[in-house]
Amino acid sequence: MNATPAIVTEGLGKRYGAKWALRDCSLAVPTGRVCGLVGANGAGKTTLLRLLAGLSRPSTGRAEVGGQVPRDDSEFLREVGYLAQEIPLYRRWSAADHLRMGAAMNAEWDDPWARERLDGLRIPLEQRVGTMSGGQRAQVGLVLALAKQPSVLLLDEPVAALDPLARREFLGTLSEAVAERGTTVVLSSHLVTDLERVCDHLVVLADSRTVLADDLDDVLATHRLLVGPRRDISAIERDHVVLREERTHRQLSVWVRLRGPLVDPNWDVQELGLEEIMLAYLSLREPAAAGPQPVEVTA
Amino acid sequence: MSWLLWRQHRAQMAIVAGLLAVFAIPVVVTGRHLSDGLVACRASGPCGGLLDHYNAMLTSVNLTVAVPLIFGIFWGVSVIGRELETGTATLAWSQSVTRRHWVRVKLLWLFGTTLVASSALTVLVTWWSNTRNALQESRFSGLPFDLENLSPVGYSLFSAALGLLAGVAWRRVLPAVATTIAGFVGVRMIVELVVRPHYLSPVYRLLPMTGPRDDPPGSWVQNNEMVHNGRVIGGNIIGVPEACSQGIGKVDLNQCMNAHGYRVRITYQPASRYWTFQWIEFGIFAALSVVLVGAALVVLRRRDV
Numbered sequence: 001m002n003a004t005p006a007i008v009t010e011g012l013g014k015r016y017g018a019k020w021a022l023r024d025c026s027l028a029v030p031t032g033r034v035c036g037l038v039g040a041n042g043a044g045k046t047t048l049l050r051l052l053a054g055l056s057r058p059s060t061g062r063a064e065v066g067g068q069v070p071r072d073d074s075e076f077l078r079e080v081g082y083l084a085q086e087i088p089l090y091r092r093w094s095a096a097d098h099l100r101m102g103a104a105m106n107a108e109w110d111d112p113w114a115r116e117r118l119d120g121l122r123i124p125l126e127q128r129v130g131t132m133s134g135g136q137r138a139q140v141g142l143v144l145a146l147a148k149q150p151s152v153l154l155l156d157e158p159v160a161a162l163d164p165l166a167r168r169e170f171l172g173t174l175s176e177a178v179a180e181r182g183t184t185v186v187l188s189s190h191l192v193t194d195l196e197r198v199c200d201h202l203v204v205l206a207d208s209r210t211v212l213a214d215d216l217d218d219v220l221a222t223h224r225l226l227v228g229p230r231r232d233i234s235a236i237e238r239d240h241v242v243l244r245e246e247r248t249h250r251q252l253s254v255w256v257r258l259r260g261p262l263v264d265p266n267w268d269v270q271e272l273g274l275e276e277i278m279l280a281y282l283s284l285r286e287p288a289a290a291g292p293q294p295v296e297v298t299a
Numbered sequence: 300m301s302w303l304l305w306r307q308h309r310a311q312m313a314i315v316a317g318l319l320a321v322f323a324i325p326v327v328v329t330g331r332h333l334s335d336g337l338v339a340c341r342a343s344g345p346c347g348g349l350l351d352h353y354n355a356m357l358t359s360v361n362l363t364v365a366v367p368l369i370f371g372i373f374w375g376v377s378v379i380g381r382e383l384e385t386g387t388a389t390l391a392w393s394q395s396v397t398r399r400h401w402v403r404v405k406l407l408w409l410f411g412t413t414l415v416a417s418s419a420l421t422v423l424v425t426w427w428s429n430t431r432n433a434l435q436e437s438r439f440s441g442l443p444f445d446l447e448n449l450s451p452v453g454y455s456l457f458s459a460a461l462g463l464l465a466g467v468a469w470r471r472v473l474p475a476v477a478t479t480i481a482g483f484v485g486v487r488m489i490v491e492l493v494v495r496p497h498y499l500s501p502v503y504r505l506l507p508m509t510g511p512r513d514d515p516p517g518s519w520v521q522n523n524e525m526v527h528n529g530r531v532i533g534g535n536i537i538g539v540p541e542a543c544s545q546g547i548g549k550v551d552l553n554q555c556m557n558a559h560g561y562r563v564r565i566t567y568q569p570a571s572r573y574w575t576f577q578w579i580e581f582g583i584f585a586a587l588s589v590v591l592v593g594a595a596l597v598v599l600r601r602r603d604v
Contacts, residue, residue, distance in 0.1 A: 055392060072398045082393035088386035090307070097306060104302040105394035148395060 004067075006031040006152050006184035007052060011061030014047050020208050021047040025061070027203050027213035029186060034178060036195035036216070037188035039205035040282050045188040046085060048205065049154045052186070053082035066151050066184075078107060081150035081183075085157045087141040091130030095123055095140050099147070106148040114147035117173065135166025139173060146177045153178070155187045159194060167191070171198050192275040202274075204281045211281050216274075223277045226254040226267040235264065243280040255280040300396060300404045308408065311373060315416050319423075322359070326423045329356045333430040346434055357431075363424055364445050370413045371458030371479040378409045379599070380466015380475050402599065406592065409459055417455035421448060439519040439573050445491070449577045453584030458483050460591035467595045490583060496521055498579045501566045508557035517570030528560045 005028040012025040022044035029035045039045050050056040051063055054070035054077065063070055066079040089098060095118055103109045118125060123136050132140070138158055145153060155174075159167040175198050178185055186203075189195055195202070202219050204212040212219065223243075226236070230252045236242060241257040255272070262269065272280070333353065340346040350357065379402070382388040392398050425447040432438045438447055445451065461482050465475035501521055514520045525532045543555035568576065 053393060055389065074395045074397055077393070077397065078395040080393070082389070084386060084389045084393075086386050088388075088390045090387055090390075091385075093306070101303055101306070102394065104300065105391070105396045107395055144390075145393070 004031055005029060006033070007035075007063070007065050007186065009048075009052075009061065009063045012048070012051060012058050012063050013060035014044075014051060014056065015059040022051070022205075023208040025205070025208075025210045027210050029184060029201055029203070029213075031184050032182045033201040034175075034185040034187065034199045035201035035203055036199035037186055037203050037205070038190075038192075038195070038278050038282075039188075043205040043282075044208045045205060046156055049082070049156045049186065049188060052152075053080055053154050055082070074107075078148065079151045081145035081148055081153040083141050083145045083153075083155045083158055085160070087138050087158065089129045089137060089141060092128055094126045094128055095132075096125040098129070098140060098144055099125075102144055102147055108149050110147045110149055114143050117143050117146075117177075121169065121173070133166070135162050135169065138162055138166065138170055142170060142173055146173075146183075149181070151183060153183050153185045155185065157188050157190070159189060159191065167194060174198060192273075192278060196274055204278060206282055206284055211284060219277060220272075220274065222258045223272045223280075224256055224258060224262075225270040225272055225276070226256060226262075227270065228252055228267045239263075244283060300400065303391070304404060304408050308374075308378075308412075311377070312412060315369075315373075315412075319416065319419055322420075323423055325356060325359070326427050329353055330427040330430075333427075337430050337433060349434060350431065356427075360424055360427060360446065361442055363420060363451070364442060366420060367417065367451060367454035367458040368480060368483055369458075370417065370455045371462035371483060372476050374409055374413060375459040375462020376466040376472055376475045376479060378405050378463060378466070379595075380463070380470060381472050383467070383470040384472055402596070406463075409463065410456060410588075413455050413459045414452065417452045421446075421451045424451070436517045436570075439517060439568065439570060439576070444519075444576070444580075449581040450584075453581035453588075454483075454487065456588040457486070457584040457591070460588035460595070461486075464591045464595040464598070467598050486587070490580070494583070495576070495580065498576055499568065499572060501568055503564055503566055505562045505564050508553040508561055508563065514565065515567060515569060517573070519568040519576075520565055521568065522564075522566035524564050524566075526562050526564045531564070 007027070007029040009028075010026050012022065013020060014022045025044070025048060037045050037048065047056070051058050052065050052070055054065075054072060065076075068076045068079065070076060070080070093101075099111060099114050099118075102114070103111055115125070118140070121136075121139050123132070123139060129137055129140055138161075142155075142158065145155075159170050162170060171194060174185065174187075177183065187195070187199065196216075200216050202212065202214060202216050203210060228251070230247060230250060233242065233245065233252070233254060236254060236256060240259045240262075242254055243257065244255040246253040255276075333349065336349050337346060340349060379388070382391065391401055428438065428443060428447055432443070437443055445454070458479065462475065462479045465478040465482070466472070469475040469478065504515070505526065539552070540556065540559050540561075542559065543552055
């Protein structure tokens with residue numbers, strides 16, 4: 001695995017009028033990683049992906065994707081695959097028409113692979129995509145994005161509208177293609193189980209800011225729930241990052257990201273699942289208080 | 300890119316080509332009858348009734364005044380606006396072809412096909428109207444000016460550009476269509492009623508009250524007034540001078556008024572200015588098209604997808 005990040009952003013922000021859709025987003029995704037992008041609705045996931053795809057220009061900060069600044073230039077565009085949330089396709093065209101379009105508009109188009117892939121998924125090439133199921137359309141969209149052989153693939157909630165079986169097939173196609181080619185993927189999703197299945201890296205956005213960007217194993221290894229009798233937690237706050245605390249009249253629960261070994265033996269330390277970790281971040285009142293996390297390039 | 304355009308717009312092009320062909324058949328058939336008839340009746344006598352049996356055809360030809368709108372609504376709005384509405388613009392823009400190139404090729408298609416189709420139509424209509432013009436010498440004024448030669452091409456380009464801008468600005472087909480129709484009709488009326496009469500300052504001619512009062516042939520008569528010793532008499536009811544008011548017939552009245560210094564003054568654009576007016580009309584709408592295309596490009600660049 002290459003240690004050079006495929007995606008780097010520094011203070012990236014996007015403002016529409018007076019409203020910030022994305023603010024102060026700094027992250028790095030190492031090459032070859034499959035990165036889950038998580039955040040509440042309106043947290044800026046779509047905005048971030050569009051900025052990375054070069055479909056939108058940042059108001060502040062900068063981004064680099066595959067060593068290039070996202071822009072309207074075929075040198076850049078050929079390196080990036082992008083699949084929008086609504087999976088736009090020409091409804092009256094067949095899948096074969098879309099493949100022909102891809103071949104006409106991309107220099108490095110892997111047509112045999114695309115046809116084989118669609119065959120394998122039993123998607124009829126000559127059927128209009130408007131009459132296909134949502135799962136089939138999503139597969140066609142994904143195959144189109146992959147057949148141009150991008151080095152970075154950006155997927156905006158591609159499985160949100162799919163049933164569990166279609167979701168599994170979609171993610172199967174994705175994992176397989178990505179494993180073959182070493183493509184770097186950023187995949188936004190609400191569905192934690194999907195993320196756990198395919199991702200090895202995690203970025204969490206809350207209130208238009210990055211609150212977490214790290215290796216998934218690291219994330220799982222460093223987040224803990226501490227439970228114990230009520231007491232002062234300033235020592236914990238000094239050494240670690242407190243995400244959330246909950247007090248009942250006798251008991252105290254603290255969600256923390258450990259920054260080192262936990263010295264106080266009086267805590268009952270519990271491991272946290274990905275979903276609980278994400279909920280802890282998404283319910284942060286003031287994200288700035290807990291982070292911004294330093295950018296760490298872990299490979 | 301050319302394959303994409305062909306695949307995307309072949310249906311639209313086929314429909315317009317089909318409509319043109321369907322329109323061309325009666326135009327050519329009746330047009331030949333009319334021109335033969337004109338030659339025949341010129342040899343034998345007056346041709347006044349020649350057009351009497353061609354009312355349906357006359358109406359059809361007159362209706363082509365609305366054709367430029369079709370280019371705006373069906374081509375201009377949809378060429379980019381519909382792709383923005385359905386999100387397929389994002390699909391096109393995530394291929395390796397740049398947005399700039401995609402927009403350029405789309406514009407080339409829009410204005411190329413509009414130019415070809417509207418030119419074909421204007422050739423048909425202008426050729427068919429030869430007989431009408433020979434009989435009525437009316438191509439400079441009213442509807443015929445809008446139907447023949449260069450002006451319909453200018454209107455078509457303008458309509459396409461207006462549809463393009465509306466589609467890009469609204470990102471929705473329906474309001475863009477409504478905007479295109481309203482804008483097209485509005486601008487056409489303003490230019491026709493307010494601006495066009497002043498392209499060149501008109502010529503005045505005083506005619507005696509007696510004798511023939513034929514308009515100068517092929518000219519566009521803009522006004523027709525009574526003047527007395529060089530002073531325009533306003534209003535519709537003209538006071539008859541006392542000397543002429545007592546018991547005389549119409550001929551005598553005219554002679555009497557003529558003798559008292561009354562004249563008819565016509566305000567008109569001479570027939571020789573027809574092509575100047577056609578070029579000015581075309582130029583105005585072509586220039587408006589360029590402005591609208593520029594605005595559409597700015598809107599596309601300013602706003603994110």
